Each structure stands twice: as structure tokens, then as C-alpha cells.
Amino acid sequence: MKIKKTKSLIFKLTVWYVVFLAIIIVIIGAVIFGSYRNSLLNDIDESLGEIADELDDTYWSHRGINLKEAIKRAENEFKHKDPHILIVKISRDKENFLERVIHTGDSYDDNFILDRKLYCRADRSDLNPLYVVWEEGVSGSSPQRVILFPIRDNYILQIGLSLKSTYSKTRRVLILIILSGILLLLLASAGGNFVIRKAIHPVVNVAQAANQITTDDLSHRIDAQKRRDEIGVLVETFNDMISRLERSVKEIKQFSGDVSHELRTPLTNIRGEIEVILRKDRDKHEYRNTLKSALEETYHMEKIIDDLLLLSRTESLKRESLRKEVQLDEILLSVYERYEPIARKKNINLDIKKIFSLAIKGQRVLLERMMSNLIDNAVRYTKSRGRIELSLYKEGEEGVFIISDTGIGIPKDSIPFIFDRFYVVEKSRSKEKGGVGLGLSIIKRVADIHGAVISIRSEINRGTEFEIRFPLSQRGNT
Ligand code: ADP
Numbered sequence: 176m177k178i179k180k181t182k183s184l185i186f187k188l189t190v191w192y193v194v195f196l197a198i199i200i201v202i203i204g205a206v207i208f209g210s211y212r213n214s215l216l217n218d219i220d221e222s223l224g225e226i227a228d229e230l231d232d233t234y235w236s237h238r239g240i241n242l243k244e245a246i247k248r249a250e251n252e253f254k255h256k257d258p259h260i261l262i263v264k265i266s267r268d269k270e271n272f273l274e275r276v277i278h279t280g281d282s283y284d285d286n287f288i289l290d291r292k293l294y295c296r297a298d299r300s301d302l303n304p305l306y307v308v309w310e311e312g313v314s315g316s317s318p319q320r321v322i323l324f325p326i327r328d329n330y331i332l333q334i335g336l337s338l339k340s341t342y343s344k345t346r347r348v349l350i351l352i353i354l355s356g357i358l359l360l361l362l363a364s365a366g367g368n369f370v371i372r373k374a375i376h377p378v379v380n381v382a383q384a385a386n387q388i389t390t391d392d393l394s395h396r397i398d399a400q401k402r403r404d405e406i407g408v409l410v411e412t413f414n415d416m417i418s419r420l421e422r423s424v425k426e427i428k429q430f431s432g433d434v435s436h437e438l439r440t441p442l443t444n445i446r447g448e449i450e451v452i453l454r455k456d457r458d459k460h461e462y463r464n465t466l467k468s469a470l471e472e473t474y475h476m477e478k479i480i481d482d483l484l485l486l487s488r489t490e491s492l493k494r495e496s497l498r499k500e501v502q503l504d505e506i507l508l509s510v511y512e513r514y515e516p517i518a519r520k521k522n523i524n525l526d527i528k529k530i531f532s533l534a535i536k537g538q539r540v541l542l543e544r545m546m547s548n549l550i551d552n553a554v555r556y557t558k559s560r561g562r563i564e565l566s567l568y569k570e571g572e573e574g575v576f577i578i579s580d581t582g583i584g585i586p587k588d589s590i591p592f593i594f595d596r597f598y599v600v601e602k603s604r605s606k607e608k609g610g611v612g613l614g615l616s617i618i619k620r621v622a623d624i625h626g627a628v629i630s631i632r633s634e635i636n637r638g639t640e641f642e643i644r645f646p647l648s649q650r651g652n653t
Contacts, residue, residue: 185371192367197360204352211348215341216320220306223322226253226260226334227304243277250279259287259319261333262326265294276330287335289321297323297331318342377406381413393421433597437479437611441472475611482613486596486620489541494626501542503533503574503645507567510546514554522559525550528566533574535645537625545621548614549578549641555610556639557582574647579640585633593631594619 229252234245246260261278273294278287289307297305305323317339324332377400384397396417399410452465511527518525553563561581568575585593589600599612622629626646633639 185368185375188371188375189364189368192371193360193364196363196367200356200360204356208345208349208352212341212345215344219320219336219338219341220322222253222256223258223306223320223334223336224304226256226258227322227324227332229253230260230332230334243279246277246279256336259333259335261287261335263288263294263331263333265291265298265329265331287319287333289323289333293323294331298325298329300325377402377410381406381410385413388417393417393424430596434479434483437597438476441476445469445472479611479613482611482617485544485617486613489620489624492538492624494624497536497538497625499536499538500534501537501539503535503542503576504530504567506539506542507546507565507576510543510550511565513547514550518554518563521554521557523554523557524562525554526562526564528564530565530567531569533567533569533645533647535574535625535647537645541621541624545618545643546576548618552610552614553578553580553582553639556580561638569647570644572647574645576643576645577640579638581638584635584637584639585631586635587633590631590633594629 226249230245230249233248234240234242240248242262246262250258250260259279262276264274264276266274273288273291275288293305293307307321307323317337319335320338320341321333321335324334326332381397384395388395396414397410399407399414401407402410448465448468452461507527507530511525515525550563550565557563557580563578563580566575566577585600589598592598593600594615595612596616597612598615599610619629621627622643628644630642630644631639632642
């Protein structure tokens, strides 16, 4: 699947990253700019304060000096800062509200007059200076920082310094901050995009590798490149999942191959026998024998199909869905009665050693099938004059069913596989006894559904013992 560029995770993460970074840069830039501007204004305010102090000192400490003279001296002292100094008198007349008593300074302009309200406020401010930024300046002059100082009723001392150099410094710093912010943003976005790409890249690899995996070829695995991070875990989980899938697909393929094979053999036999008999005219007896043999083969096929149907029907059956209580002892007795004559005919002693009343939650038909498969196997794989013993009893919270025979036994290395579908220990010994290797798969499935555990003890030519432990339901057991 192709991902649209704007929908891609790399794009989205980069955009988020850039936006976040831009906000941080703007905040930091504003803080730096603001504090720089404030520190410059503080410097100017300090200079204004110094000029005012100097003026104050000169006026009060030199006898006979008048205010104009003191202002002149202060102005001379601070010539390099080029202040304008002015003393105004506020009158009640709103039209002509103030009178310039004294003024000085090269930068002085007659228009250096502020709003009346500011002078009135300074007049009321109880000898505290009032600092004002006079942005407009006057035509041809730069904005001014002005201090207004009440010297006596209705008389205000005004000292002003140009903000020209302050503003050009702050403008330069602002441009510098904006440019470096943009540069930083560009570099960080490129770097961020690179890092995000690098982090996402393994996911793209995983997707590409996953694309190559089909049910026909599940052998591919994704290379985790020894990663120990989240991507490594993802790859490992993915590989595990493919392994499980591979096993399942292999089992399904093996199973369908086995089914076709097992059904094909009796069909080939039937066809062969019919072809032979039809080659020429035969007597009634021969036709009868062929039909009998064909019938037996169909019984055999029917059994395979029945067993497979039972396995597939019980595939999704869960223990929790078993609600009905069944008596295991009753089931055992009915199966025993069915097999006892068959065993006797083979000269085998089929015996119930001990039997107790045992109830479990389960399905009668399935449990009957389990017990008859076990007894059937024991009868088939035990020679004449052998013994088969059955026991059913309670042990703790479990019901135990044991079937032991003195039969031919199962080789040790076959035991792990005997529950697999179509597994037979030796083709020859099973075939002559009529088995296809589904009986124990059914037994295992029924045990699983009922939460039972099977264990096997077997010795070649000595006999076999199957033990099945059922978890008991609480009521009905003695
Ligand atoms: P089958 O229908 O061929 O008997 P099962 O699934 O019932 O298939 O058994 C699988 C294999 O286990 C058989 O091929 C048989 O050799 C062996 N087996 C099962 N039960 C016994 C037993 N009681 N004694 C000896 N071998 C047994």
C-alpha cells in the first residue's frame, strides 16, 4: 500500500516537531528581546536619574547660583548624552496650560511638550519622578525617554534623552533573533526529519519484508539487526507469528495430503478389483467375493470420513460449553459390554478391575467414543490369551480411568507422535489390524475438551497402559 505523503507518519511527526520548536523559539526570542530592551531602558532611566541628581546637587550646594545656571552646568556635564532639560509651569488655563520657564539642550525643540495630563500627574506625584516613553518624538527628532520631576507646586523639571540608539540596537537584536530563529528552525527541522526517518525506517523494512511473505513461502523472516528496542520486539513478535503460521499451514497441507492419500488407497483397491472382475465372465461366487471386498473398503472409507468429521466438528468445542453431568461409570459399563464378546472371541480376558461412581461435566457421545477407541486399540494390539484391565476411581479432585493391556506395546520414540493425525507406528502392523491413525487423535481431542490429561506407559511386547485424569464436578461422586 502506498501512503500519501501528507498522511505519512514521518511527515506528521516532522510537522509536529517543527510547530513545537517554532513555539519554543518564539517564546525564548520574546524573552531575550524583552529583557534586552528593558535593560537598555533601565540604562537610560539611570542616566536620566543621574542628570537630575547632578542638577539638584549643583543648585543646592552652590550658593548664589540660579536654576538656569545649574541647568546649564548639568547640561554641560552630560553633553555627550545630549539631553534636553526644561522647566515648565502648569497653569489653570486649559488653552495655554503651560509656560516654559527654562529650557536648554542642543536637542531641545519647542515642541517637546507632553500631554497636560502627564504634567498634572507628575505634579501630584509627591516628589517621585515619572518616567515616560515619548514615542512620537517631534518632527525630525527621534522618540524620547522623558523623566518628569516635580520641583515645587506647579513647577515640573523635564529631562529627556533620545531613544534613537536604543531603538536601533533593539531593532538589530530583533532582526538577529528572527534570522537565527529561522536558521535554527530550518536546521532543526532537517535534523528532526532525518532522525524521524531513521527511527521509522525499520518499520518500513518490516512492512516490505512482510510483503514478501505469502502462504506459499512462509520461510522468510525479518532481520531484527540485533535491535533491542521496541522495533526489535515488534520484529520478534512478527517472526514468531510467521513461525506459528508456517507450522499451521504445514500441518494443514500435511493433513490434506494425508486425507487424500488415505481415501485414495481404498478407492484404488475397489477400482482394481472391479476392473479385474470385469475383464471376463465370472461365476456368481467370484462376483460375490469382489463385492464383499469392495463393501469392506467402503466401510473403511466411511470410518475415516466419520473420524475426520468428528475431529472437525469438535474443533471449536470448549470445555466451558459442557454443562451436562454424565456418569463415567455408566459409560464404561456400556462400552465394556459391547467389547467383552469381541475380546472373548479373540481369546483375550477383558476385565473391570475396579469401578466407582464418577460424574463429570461432559458429552456422553464423545466420552463413549474415547473409551471405545481405547478398548478397541487394546483388543486389536493384544494377542490371544492376553489380558486387558479397566479401572475407574477417584483420587483427590480427579477421576482416574486406566486401561492396561498385555499387548505388543508402543516403541518409546513413537510415543510423542501417536496423538498426531494419521500417525501409525508401523504401517504394516496398523493396516492388518484395520487402523488409519485417527483413533488416538480423537481420544486426545475428547480429553482436551474435558480438561483431562493423558499419560502413557508402554513396553514393547509387554503391554501398554493409558491413564486419563479427569477434573471432577463437585456433585454426584462417591
Ligand atoms: P490406529 O487406528 O492405527 O490404531 P490410533 O491413532 O488409534 O490409530 O493409534 C496410533 C498408533 O498407536 C497405532 O498405529 C498403534 O501402533 C499404536 N497403538 C495405539 N494403541 C495401542 C496399544 N494399546 N498397544 C499397542 N500399540 C498401540
